[in-house]
Amino acid sequence: MAAYIVRTAFFKIITLVIISIISFLIIHLAPGQPSQIDPLNPRFRKEDIARYRAAFDLDKPLWKQYYLFYKKLGSGELKSFKDNQPVLGKIWRRFLNSLPLFIVGTILTWCLAFPMGIPAALNPGRLYDRSTTFLSYFFISFPGFFLAYLLILGVARFLEVPVLGMRTFGQETAPLLYWLNDRIWHLVLPSLLGAIGGIAFLSRYVRVQMIEVLDSDFVRTAHSKGLDENTVNYVHALRNAALPFVTMFGLLLPALIGGSVIIENIFAWPGMGRMAFEAILARDYPIVISLNFFAAILVLIGTFISDILLVLVDPRIRL
């Protein structure tokens, strides 16, 4: 077991180094300049541009830039081109903003996917099964941003309440209950939209797993033992069907960064996805590359955790 962990960890680190090189190169080889150093600004003299480039290390050879970049990232010295703020601090603050969205989204996904999928598996081919199947595929294939606009339009036009951002302004001095509910209300739409694809997908998966397990021998045995329907379905069958989902938990980690670019932009949510998007537009290399790097770390950690969890949970796997 220990050997397995060490070996896996080693290969993940190698992968990480390769990713760091590739993501660094791709961004630097793309055309364009960071917006602060716009050579087209008519008032900029050649020497001013040269000075800027030197200050941001852009005048050095690529391999040296690469070295300096990760060195500065590691020591916390790395700063955004855009506002000169340390990159790590910026990412951390945005991470805290994205976190509630992620948590509520995850709760919604896991709370709704199981109740939606299980009854469909218990009565396959019936009206409920067919309608949830239709809905699931509908939401999987419907573009999320379009749905977001429809929802925002609907809520803003017909209910005339604010839906954008993390809170309503002017509520700073409102009583706690108003304040708290205002925050919750602003979470509803974006987290629901973020979760909707996941609910659709996961409920399908639950259904398939359940159907497969319900067909197996031990379920028949349980029935013939005379256990009541609910115990068989919800205790014996569900436990086994839920096994693969344990590993999916690990894979959720990277969604912290990547999953919300579009939703955060549409809802003016000051989170990490939004920061990534804006950094790309401004060619703010330090932020773009750092986020890329952290996303890679999260993916690797996620898969690592999944690998280990699976070994721990499933007694059938022996190393």
Added chain:
Amino acid sequence: MTIKRLLVFLPLFVTVVLLQSYFWVPTFDDQTRGSDRRLTQYIQGSIGDAQILNPILNADTTSSTIVGHVFDGLIDRDKNLRFRGRLATSWRIYEETYFIPRPGGPTAGELKDRIREEVSAQSVPWAKEVTGVEIASAADEKISIFLPPSKKGGKPRREAVTIAYPRRVRVALKNVDQDFFKKLKALLGRDAIADDPARYLPGGLDERVKKAALARVNLIEHNPIIIFELRQGVRFHDGHEFDSGDVLFTYESILNPRNLSPRVPNFEPIKNVETPDRFTVKVTYKRLYSPAFGTWGMQILPEHLLNKKTLEAEARRLGRDPEKFTMRDSGFNRSPVGAGPFKFKEWLSDELIRLVRNDDYWEGPAKYEEYIMRIIPDPLTQEMAFYAGTVDSYGAGTHQVERLRKDPRFQVFSGLSFGYTYIGYNMRRKPFKDVRVRRALSMAVDTRKIHKYVLNGEAEDITGPFVKQSEHYNKRVKPLPHDPKGAERLLHEAGWKKIGGKMIKDGKQLAFKLVTNNGNESRKAISQVVQDSWKKIGVKVSLDRVEWAVFLEKYINALNFDAVILGWSIGLDPDLYQIWHSSQTNRNQLNFVGYKNAEADDLIVKIRQEYDLKKQIGFARRLHEIIYRDQPYTFLYVGKWTALLDRKIVVSEPGKDGKSRYRKILPTATGNYTYDFRKWLKIPSVPRFEG
């Protein structure tokens, strides 16, 4: 059956908690639900977040909007776009001039006496202008020559050179006069003034260095001087009194290379800034450069919060190396302190920036208690926030304004932008060398149709390179008519023949490529309209659209294009040097169409050297005429901006009886509706005004 029950009740519970929150949130008609703070806040929607809230460092519109509320400059522009005092109460502009006598001719002393005599005898018409004639003693000037890398990837170099100036004659004038030396030569004779700059440089200089250094030797020199009288009793938001030291400090900070200020080029023509007393600032310039006056709209930094000592203390507090710690690193940039109408309160990245009223503002406090910049990156959702009453104003697109124009809850403003969109022709290339071809191409395009159909009518004709509502714009220049037949006649004159629907010369059809940047829908539409119009007169045009960075690198900066659709956004100062002067036609420069005209060059230089507004306007209008005649661009349109406001926002002014009276917000003659912002106020219900 706990699991089954859990699977039913948990989702139900989560849903109820989430949805019940709806009943606690304020609506558009009930904006004060929970709290009535909303009426005292002005919330501006913005697409992008600010970057750095320091007037000498910021380079984006959101930052400069915020900085404009937190800081004040020495001057700004009034309703008619003329300058008015802010932190400065008044100013005076005059000049000192210097010249080197020609070696071997009359000495500096002789020339001085000669001029003094003429002036006291009033024998020259300009005698009244002269306020003093002196000798300036010999002096060395150390300059630093910047040498760009000679090959790609090389390092740029700096070379120090000393110019040895001999005794010179100094003449002080009441007003700046760019023709003074012409007049002086008429008096003293052509030969009185030195003409060989190489004499004053040290020997043995490298060729490249020498070439650059020669241009820096001033045989004659104009030193325009501005004296500002400052407003007394103005306090920064922390209570510290504003004085001339702050102005000097702001200037020095901009020039300090460690700060990497993007404002450096604006202040580079300054020779020195002095502070004769606490409330007087004297600025001396190296040369004639009239746009420099406008740069004193620059907001003033508080010296006591950013000087070397304070920065060092801050660095030590943060455990950073004081040697490497610059103004760019200071926490000031995220919590600025100025002397403007609003104080900075908080900044939540990509969410909001909150300012609160400065009750101690020298012009009296604003009516609003808070100014909030709210960041919503998407124009459509901005509109939704506007409906919900959580944004008071946003940069509404023309189609959005159209949708809301008739809604009684809102008020609409619109005006002309500062800038224009054009088709630029590469005048180095064959067909475009001929002015008749360029005029023909312009005449074939129906700009009115573009305004109407592509831009929903939110555009106007423009015929020249100045801001259309400014005094420099020549309203007498009439746009070329839309006349395809006339266009064909012009092309026939230029030697082209229309055969079988094709314009042909020397066996080849008139054909070229029109390029523009990707992602700009109106430019895309325009390129198609134009292609069609030109096809009708037998000109074949292929279209290409590329991503912005590539567009600049491959086409514009490399001067590798036939024709492009682009736009300029321009400022009020009429300096056109970079875009139109013939010296700016190389790679990476802005006169990429390669426009060269000797008379235009002369006018461009005269405009940037003229301090008298009336004369400057005269030069500018003539230049406008010449450029339009030459048609290096087909001027397509000047766009209109539009803005929406909640109708509950009004101007509150004291009436005759001393009580406040409300009136509608009216834009100034030049279209600026936020001019009275300090007097704006939101009232609980939509008001009615008479008349």
